[in-house]
Amino acid sequence: METWSEMMRGRDHRISAETIVVGSGPGGALTACLLAEAGRDVLVIEEGPRSGLSETEPFSRDEMRRKYRNGGISVALGNPSVAFAEGRCVGGGSEVNSGLYHRTPPEILEQWRRTHGLRDATEADLVPHFEACERDLSVSRLPGTAPAASLRLHDGATALGWRSMEVPRWHRYDAQGPGCRQSMTETYVPRVERAGGRIVSGTRARLLRREAGRFTVRCAQDDPDGGRREVDFTASEVIVACGAIQTPTLLRRSGLAPGGGTALHFHPTVKVVARFPEPVNQAGMGVPVHQVKEFSPRIGLGCSISQPPHLALAMVDHPDALSEVMSDWSRYAVYYAMTTGGAGRIWTLPGISDPLVQFSLSKADLADLADGLRRLCECLFAGGADRLYPSVRGLGPFSSAADLARIPSGLPRAATSLMTIHAFSSCAMGSDPRRSATDSYGRLHRAPEVRIADASLLCSPPGVNPQGSVMAFARRNALAALESAS
Ligand SMILES: Cc1cc2nc3c(=O)[nH]c(=O)nc-3n(C[C@H](O)[C@H](O)[C@H](O)COP(=O)(O)OP(=O)(O)OC[C@H]3O[C@@H](n4cnc5c(N)ncnc54)[C@H](O)[C@@H]3O)c2cc1C
Known part of the structure; x- marks a missing residue:
């Protein structure tokens, strides 16, 4: 043809x-x-x-290279800057x-x-x-059991009396195999x-x-x-x-x-890598489906894709512990606290096809992020985690709930790594x-x-x-x- x-x-x-x-x-x-x-x-x-869904391994480096803009890492400049990702393919x-x-x-x-x-x-x-x-x-719920890392978050929330839910997905499940998103x-x-x-x-x-x-x-x-x-x-x-x-x-x-482009919004997100005493992660672990909605819409908590490249990326603020995490990665998973604050702008520059994106967070926004981080860590300890690495340079690791008193009332601008996969509101x-x-x-x-x-x-x-x-x-x-x- x-x-x-x-x-x-x-x-x-x-x-x-x-x-x-x-x-x-x-x-x-x-x-x-x-x-x-x-x-x-x-x-x-x-x-x-x-390229259809089946042409790349889900959540792989190859997928990032072929189906994302800029290989999956674009940056909104600010203090702190926010890394964001956009799909760039049919669909x-x-x-x-x-x-x-x-x-x-x-x-x-x-x-x-x-x-x-x-x-x-x-x-x-x-x-x-x-x-x-x-x-x-075909939005539907998982027919079987959720991944262990997802359940740990749910268990922690339940122990604390917080509202946690299994989120449905657009996925056609089949009895024999993983089905199809x-x-x-x-x-x-x-x-x-x-x-x-x-x-x-x-x-x-x-x-x-x-x-x-x-x-x-x-x-x-x-x-x-x-x-x-x-x-x-x-x-x-x-x-x-x-x-x-x-x-x-x-x-x-x-x-x-x-x-247009003067009121861009994100869900600014801070991450935590959690270690558990037993394995919670495996190659091809399904998508984590639990989210804690107790503090919504100001703060949402959830579990992220946690394959080794994602763990490595989430450990960027703790380089000394990276090899330990990678050598025992089945006991680790990545979690997030997502907030709603901040505002951005999009600028076009002559002769350059990519726009310049800026994003600012106020003191109150950094306080929400600190609150989200604290609640996420509490939830993970309640779910059985024994060590937590927040995406804040110089902060942690935390080994018990008592360590959480070290989280400042606002996350430090110069030491916090923020990301988002949700962008909206620019028009x-x-x-x-x-x-x-x-x-x-x-x-x-x-x-x-x-x-x-x-x-x-x-x-x-x-x-x-x-x-x-x-x-x-x-x-x-x-x-x-x-x-x-x-
Ligand atoms: C890694 C990741 C995970 C996510 N997980 C979830 C999730 O679980 N649930 C959820 O609800 N949301 C999720 N989101 C967000 C969700 O994917 C987006 O909200 C949604 O895709 C936005 O749809 P859209 O139509 O606005 O734009 P997009 O999906 O961004 O599509 C825009 C398309 O336009 C094309 N395009 C851009 N500029 C041009 C141009 N100048 N000329 C021609 N084509 C152009 C792009 O290549 C792209 O294909 C996730 C996003 C990412 C990146």
Whole structure:
């Protein structure tokens, strides 16, 4: 079969469609699917490569190299800086993530109504969208026992009387084997194509222009010969779904949203490597599914992927203990305390394709992180851990609950390693143009013919894993647009 690049070779490089969706992550893939199934001529432009779930080992270095932007480590500059990760492949973050699913908490929806004037987004408004996404992605609970490292956190919380839950995942379990995570390439991407939509991978949108009622998306496309070339795509409608960092980058470059990108939010996260007296970890350990919600939404506690490369990364502040951890790694696992504070900005720089990302944390945000770290350590000791290494240089290891008195009231700026895998709110939705880049349905206030359909829209940190919220709003907005056009 002729590839897209072969089809285009030697042709006039202006390809047209009725609707262009830029970005094929959860927001973009779902939107493209609904529009294509409604009979629209849809073309999806995706910067990253196309490779199905089975082509890389989950959570491996190879996966990071092939499916993440910058090999999985980008940095938001600040004091402290925050390392963050973005998927960059057909399917976006859904291809590399853990699949942990939450609906948007009702109190967060209420907060968004109050702060941003977000309309038609109560829990009752969103339930049909949550339910449809849950069906489409087979959101379900583990059929068997959770990994031991996950259970240790749950045991600790239960011993302390704290609320802890097993989080469902988008995963099709089967009786014989590990089953299959229901990423975009397993769900909405094939549906787009079955409905006649086209997906063009290896193609980065650089600029959006509107002339005589039509959009041109100017792209840099990977050439089969290893080079790059310019290609223009035209459409009467454009939906931008490049994720919370890249969407405001593209809009700013295109002069479309000077305000977009001024209110980036993360879930800033501090990590702890815990040692237990007995093995809790093994090669191919399943995804940990327990989360402690006692202090939500301000602080959430959980267990991370803990394969040896992840353990090594989490031990960066304790280099002297690294070889001990690696030689006995089945007794160790990585845990996290996730918070909601801080605010960032995204800058575009002439001649450089990556944006500059800045993130600031106040004294109160560092106090929340310290509180999260303390509670996480308490929970792990209650769950049986006998040594803890926090991701703070010069702090720990801790060997008993009494050692936790050494955690300062605010984490030290110069010695704390923070990370996040959740970015949002850079082009928030809402009816108040002073606080939001788009209206309540994702149309840019200053250019309503351009829509956004990704994590940028979330008005503030949801305090839970965000993909469920991204998909529910993408579905709600796409159906509303189809209805208003009919
Ligand atoms: C390691 C990891 C684990 C995670 N675990 C969970 C989890 O368990 N549960 C959960 O709810 N969330 C999780 N998340 C977060 C979740 O993956 C994101 O919230 C979600 O993917 C956001 O969807 P999106 O559509 O906004 O953008 P993305 O998924 O970021 O997709 C955007 C797509 O647009 C493409 N793109 C960007 N710029 C351009 C351009 N200029 N031209 C063309 N294409 C472009 C990108 O390559 C990417 O494929 C995790 C994230 C990571 C990185």
